[in-house]
Amino acid sequence: MASTKPRNLKEALKGILTAREMQFLRTSYDSVGNIAVIEIMPELERKEKKIGEALLLVNPQFETVCKIAGAHKGFFRVQPVKVIAGKRNKTALYRESGTRLKVDLGKVFFSPRLSHERERISKLIKKGEVVGALFAGVGPFPIVFAKNTEMERAIAIELNPHAVKNMEENIVLNKVSGRVEPVLGDVNKIIPLKYRGKFDRAVMPLPKGGENFLASTIASIKPTGGVVHFYQFVPIEDPFTESLKLIREEAAKQGKKVRIIRKRKVRSFSARTIQVVIDFTVKKAKV
Numbered sequence: 001m002a003s004t005k006p007r008n009l010k011e012a013l014k015g016i017l018t019a020r021e022m023q024f025l026r027t028s029y030d031s032v033g034n035i036a037v038i039e040i041m042p043e044l045e046r047k048e049k050k051i052g053e054a055l056l057l058v059n060p061q062f063e064t065v066c067k068i069a070g071a072h073k074g075f076f077r078v079q080p081v082k083v084i085a086g087k088r089n090k091t092a093l094y095r096e097s098g099t100r101l102k103v104d105l106g107k108v109f110f111s112p113r114l115s116h117e118r119e120r121i122s123k124l125i126k127k128g129e130v131v132g133a134l135f136a137g138v139g140p141f142p143i144v145f146a147k148n149t150e151m152e153r154a155i156a157i158e159l160n161p162h163a164v165k166n167m168e169e170n171i172v173l174n175k176v177s178g179r180v181e182p183v184l185g186d187v188n189k190i191i192p193l194k195y196r197g198k199f200d201r202a203v204m205p206l207p208k209g210g211e212n213f214l215a216s217t218i219a220s221i222k223p224t225g226g227v228v229h230f231y232q233f234v235p236i237e238d239p240f241t242e243s244l245k246l247i248r249e250e251a252a253k254q255g256k257k258v259r260i261i262r263k264r265k266v267r268s269f270s271a272r273t274i275q276v277v278i279d280f281t282v283k284k285a286k287v
């Protein structure tokens with residue numbers, strides 16, 4: 001008799017989880033290429049292997065299921081994960097916009113959730129631009145840009161040595177050596193040392209605490225002008241006032257003129273918090 005594939009996780013776990021246990025089941029998960037990452041509530045830990053196997057049955061494109069094994073930690077925003085089903089492998093191979101990215105889950109931060117932002121910004125980048133890809137992680141922003149635009153090159157600054165190692169591997173994997181330059185270090189130290197006034201565009205995907213890097217980022221833009229893409233987690237009831245004030249204050253301190261090109265919600269984060277992006281141009285004010 002042909003067996004029919006269950007349509008979803010709940011259906012696959014019928015008879016395996018009790019009705020009470022079903023209430024604790026999280027049915028959403030993150031997909032990072034060949035690996036799914038799911039949250040398992042403490043009430044279901046005893047059955048995590050079964051849940052992982054059910055997820056593989058419903059989604060045969062995955063080879064491995066990991067569970068989240070702790071909160072995002074420290075400056076590197078690394079989230080520990082543990083394999084609960086499938087191949088015992090935590091290196092994901094993720095594909096986006098013609099690129100392939102190797103991601104060592106549990107050692108680096110990576111999120112597929114800003115893929116539409118990478119695509120959007122790729123369409124804005126002009127031939128010959130030098131782009132500051134700040135907080136670059138394993139390289140999704142600069143490598144998508146290298147593959148999909150005529151930029152000259154991206155300087156990709158990242159503090160986590162393991163993410164820089166993945167980024168170097170990804171640069172080779174995607175054949176973009178020479179157009180993406182990985183730099184290990186702190187944005188606030190590297191820019192003043194080497195990249196003041198050097199970028200046509202800078203991307204700041206550090207949603208928590210990005211404001212602490214506005215001064216360096218504004219300083220990194222060429223005196224003749226350039227664009228900054230600034231991401232923030234903000235309160236839903238007043239998403240832009242504070243961020244706009246910070247941008248204008250910092251530009252004024254540096255004797256620069258700012259024009260807000262676009263401000264909009266990127267995604268919901270929690271009941272009261274959303275992620276937004278503000279695109280602005282900055283250039284030296286005439287004296």
Ligand SMILES: C[S@@+](CC[C@H](N)C(=O)[O-])C[C@H]1O[C@@H](n2cnc3c(N)ncnc32)[C@H](O)[C@@H]1O
Binds near residue numbers: 186187188205
């Ligand atoms: C939210 S993640 C974004 C990673 C990547 N751009 C992506 O979209 O997947 C922020 C990254 O910034 C790095 N980071 C944190 N503080 C930093 C700093 N001061 N200078 C450079 N990188 C930093 C973290 O290690 C992490 O990889």
